[in-house]
Amino acid sequence: MRALFLSALLAGCTALSPIALAGEAGPDAVEMAALYYYAEQKQAARLEAETNRLRLKYPDFVVPADVYSPAARQVDESALWALYEKNDFTGIEAEIGRRRSENPEWMPSEDFSGKLSRRRQRVEMMAATARKDWMGVIEAAKGLDPSTETEVDLAWMLLDAYAGTGAKDALTSVYRGLLFREGDKRLPDQQILTTLQKSTRDFPSEDVRKAMGLLATSPLLQAGLAPVELDLTRKDIADFNADEKRQTPIAEGEVGKLRAAAEKGERLEDLSLLGWYDLKLKAPESAARWFKAALAKRRDAENAKGLYLSLAAGNRQEEAYAVAQAYIEDLSADPAFLMNALSLRFSKPDQPDADGKTVTAYSNAILVTSNADHAEILAWYAYNSRQYEASRAWFAKSLDWESAPVRVKGLALSLLRLGQKKDYAALEQEYRDIYPEIWAEIKVATPPKGRRSVSVEMPVASATGGGSGYLAHFKAKRFSACIKDISALEARGAISADAMLIKGWCHLELNRLAEARNAFQAALGNSRTQADAAYGAALTLLRGRLTDDAEAMVSLYPLAERRDREVRAEIYWQRARSAFDHKQYQRVLDALNARASLVAEPADLSQLRGWAYYHLGNRGQAQAVFARLNMHLYDPAAARGLAVSTAPIR
The missing domain is CATH 1.25.40 (Serine Threonine Protein Phosphatase 5, Tetratricopeptide repeat)
Incomplete structure (x- = not known):
C-alpha cells in the first residue's frame, strides 16, 4: 500500500517545474510524501526530525494543517457507526471520550460528526412530536432552514409544531420556505402536493387555492392538485356543518364535485359529510340517501343518527323509529x-x-x-x-x-x-x-x-347498594372480593349461571385468563347467559392470542351484531399482525381488508397496510397510504414510510 501511495505521488513529479525540482520554492512531492507517511505511522520522532530537516532546507516551510488527516481518515469508525444506527448517543460520547484519552489529537471524521448532529436533531424532533411536545419540536429544530431543507419530513414536523402552538407567522414562514423554492431547490411535485394537503388544515380555503394557482406550473402537478381541491371542498362543507350560524349554502359547483366523488363510494366520510350538509339545508330526502349509502358500507352510530334525523325531518316517524331500534347498541x-x-x-x-x-x-x-x-x-x-x-x-x-x-x-x-x-x-x-x-x-x-x-x-339499584354481595362488589369494581363471594357460594353448591358469568368478567378484569375461560364456559350452558358468556369467552381467547379459538367460539355461539363486529375486528387485527411478523404480506392485506369492511381503520393499521404494500413492491399504493396518513397530523412512522416509498429505486 505504501509503495502504491508513493509511486502515485512520484508519478506526479514529472509535472513539477525546474524551480520546484531545484528545491527553491519548497519541498517536492517525495519529501512531502515522507512527511505524511511518518504522520500516518505515528512515528513522532521521525516526523519531528523530517520537519526540522525541511525547515532547514526551506526556511519558509510550514507544516500543512492536514498532515494528520490521513491518520484520522484511516481510524476504524465502525463501532461509532454501529452505535449511530442504534441512536445510542450516550454510547457514542463514551466511545469518543475513550479514543481521545488514547490520542488527544484524534477527532471523529467530518462525515460522522455531521451525520451525528443531524441524527440527534431528527431523533429529538421525532420524540417530541410523538409526545406532542410542540415547544420541544421547535427547540430541536433550531438551525433548520425550510427553504433549503432536503429532509422534508423534518419541516413537516415543524409545521405540526407551529400549528399546535398557534404560531401563525412562523407557520406561514415554513410553508413559504417549502412551497416557493426556485430552481434546483424546488421540491418534487409529490412533496409539494403533500405540503399543500397539510396546508388545508392550517389556512382558509381561499388562501390555499391562491397558492395552488401560483404553484401549478406543470401538467403533472396540475393533475395532482385535484385531490387537494376535493380536500378543500371537504373542509368547506365540514366548516359549514359545524357552524350553527351559517345558513348560506356553498356554491353548488363546488359541492357538486364532492357529490360526484361520493357517488363512486370511495370514501365513507364523503357520504356522511354530504348527509349532514343536506340535512342542514333542510333536504331530508337527499340527506337520508347519503346516510343510507354510508350505513351500507359500515355500521356507524353517527350515520345512524343522521339517518334517523333525516327520516324524522321528513315526517317518516315509523321509519325513523325503526332505525333507532335497529341501531340500539350502536346508539x-x-x-x-x-x-x-x-x-x-x-x-x-x-x-x-x-x-x-x-x-x-x-x-x-x-x-x-x-x-x-x-x-x-x-x-x-x-x-x-x-x-x-x-x-x-x-x-x-x-x-x-x-x-x-x-x-x-x-x-x-x-x-x-x-x-x-x-x-x-x-x-x-x-x-x-x-x-x-x-x-x-x-x-x-x-x-x-x-x-x-x-x-x-x-x-x-345503585352500584353500591342492593343485590347480593358479589354483585355489589362487581359493580364497585372490587373484583377479588366478588370472586371470593362467588367461590363461597360454589362451596355450598348454590351457584347460578349468572354468578358464573360475573365470575368470568371479574377474572378477565384481573387478567386471569384460564380462570375467566372456565367461568365463561360454565355459563355457556344456560340459554339466558349463553350470549354474554360467548362474548366474554371470545374476548378472553383474544387476549390470550388464541385467534382461531376465538373465531370458533363466535361461529358456534353467534353474537349480537355490535359484539360480533368488535370480536371479528380484533380477530382480523391479530391475523394481520401475525402475518406481518411472518412476512406474509398478502395475508396482511387480506386480513386488513376484511377488518375494514367491519370498522374504521385506525392510523396504526393503515401504517401496517402501507408497509405491506411496500414489501410486496406496490410502492405507489404504499406512497398513497403514507401520504394520506401524513396529511393531517405528523406521525414519525408514517413519515418514515412516506420517505421510503417515495425514494428513488436504486
Whole structure:
C-alpha cells in the first residue's frame, strides 16, 4: 500500500517545474510524501526530525494543517457507526471520550460528526412530536432552514409544531420556505402536493387555492392538485356543518364535485359529510340517501343518527323509529339521543307495543341521563298497561329528579291501584298544599284497561347498594372480593349461571385468563347467559392470542351484531399482525381488508397496510397510504414510510 501511495505521488513529479525540482520554492512531492507517511505511522520522532530537516532546507516551510488527516481518515469508525444506527448517543460520547484519552489529537471524521448532529436533531424532533411536545419540536429544530431543507419530513414536523402552538407567522414562514423554492431547490411535485394537503388544515380555503394557482406550473402537478381541491371542498362543507350560524349554502359547483366523488363510494366520510350538509339545508330526502349509502358500507352510530334525523325531518316517524331500534347498541353511547329516539313507542297510547330490548334500552338511557321527563313517560306507559309496581317506581324516580304535579298524581294513582293506602295518605299529606288541584281528579279516576305483553323493568339499584354481595362488589369494581363471594357460594353448591358469568368478567378484569375461560364456559350452558358468556369467552381467547379459538367460539355461539363486529375486528387485527411478523404480506392485506369492511381503520393499521404494500413492491399504493396518513397530523412512522416509498429505486 505504501509503495502504491508513493509511486502515485512520484508519478506526479514529472509535472513539477525546474524551480520546484531545484528545491527553491519548497519541498517536492517525495519529501512531502515522507512527511505524511511518518504522520500516518505515528512515528513522532521521525516526523519531528523530517520537519526540522525541511525547515532547514526551506526556511519558509510550514507544516500543512492536514498532515494528520490521513491518520484520522484511516481510524476504524465502525463501532461509532454501529452505535449511530442504534441512536445510542450516550454510547457514542463514551466511545469518543475513550479514543481521545488514547490520542488527544484524534477527532471523529467530518462525515460522522455531521451525520451525528443531524441524527440527534431528527431523533429529538421525532420524540417530541410523538409526545406532542410542540415547544420541544421547535427547540430541536433550531438551525433548520425550510427553504433549503432536503429532509422534508423534518419541516413537516415543524409545521405540526407551529400549528399546535398557534404560531401563525412562523407557520406561514415554513410553508413559504417549502412551497416557493426556485430552481434546483424546488421540491418534487409529490412533496409539494403533500405540503399543500397539510396546508388545508392550517389556512382558509381561499388562501390555499391562491397558492395552488401560483404553484401549478406543470401538467403533472396540475393533475395532482385535484385531490387537494376535493380536500378543500371537504373542509368547506365540514366548516359549514359545524357552524350553527351559517345558513348560506356553498356554491353548488363546488359541492357538486364532492357529490360526484361520493357517488363512486370511495370514501365513507364523503357520504356522511354530504348527509349532514343536506340535512342542514333542510333536504331530508337527499340527506337520508347519503346516510343510507354510508350505513351500507359500515355500521356507524353517527350515520345512524343522521339517518334517523333525516327520516324524522321528513315526517317518516315509523321509519325513523325503526332505525333507532335497529341501531340500539350502536346508539347506546349517546343515551340522550337514544332515549329521545325510542320515546315514540312509549309517549302515545296508540303506538304498537315495544319489545323487551327496546324497554331495556329506554330504561337504561333514562337512568344514565337522570331525565325526569322520560322517567314520567315510562311510568305512564307502565301504569296504562296495569304494571303498577313498575309505574310506582318510575313515578317516584321522576319525582326525585324533578317535582311536578302530574308526577305526584301518577305516583298517587299507582299507590291506590296497589292498595297501599298508608303510603298514599303520606304522599297526600306531603303534597296537598303544594299541588291542591290534583287530589279531586285522583279520587274519581278510573283504572286503566290496557295491558302490554312486555314487562317494564324496575329502576335498577345503585352500584353500591342492593343485590347480593358479589354483585355489589362487581359493580364497585372490587373484583377479588366478588370472586371470593362467588367461590363461597360454589362451596355450598348454590351457584347460578349468572354468578358464573360475573365470575368470568371479574377474572378477565384481573387478567386471569384460564380462570375467566372456565367461568365463561360454565355459563355457556344456560340459554339466558349463553350470549354474554360467548362474548366474554371470545374476548378472553383474544387476549390470550388464541385467534382461531376465538373465531370458533363466535361461529358456534353467534353474537349480537355490535359484539360480533368488535370480536371479528380484533380477530382480523391479530391475523394481520401475525402475518406481518411472518412476512406474509398478502395475508396482511387480506386480513386488513376484511377488518375494514367491519370498522374504521385506525392510523396504526393503515401504517401496517402501507408497509405491506411496500414489501410486496406496490410502492405507489404504499406512497398513497403514507401520504394520506401524513396529511393531517405528523406521525414519525408514517413519515418514515412516506420517505421510503417515495425514494428513488436504486
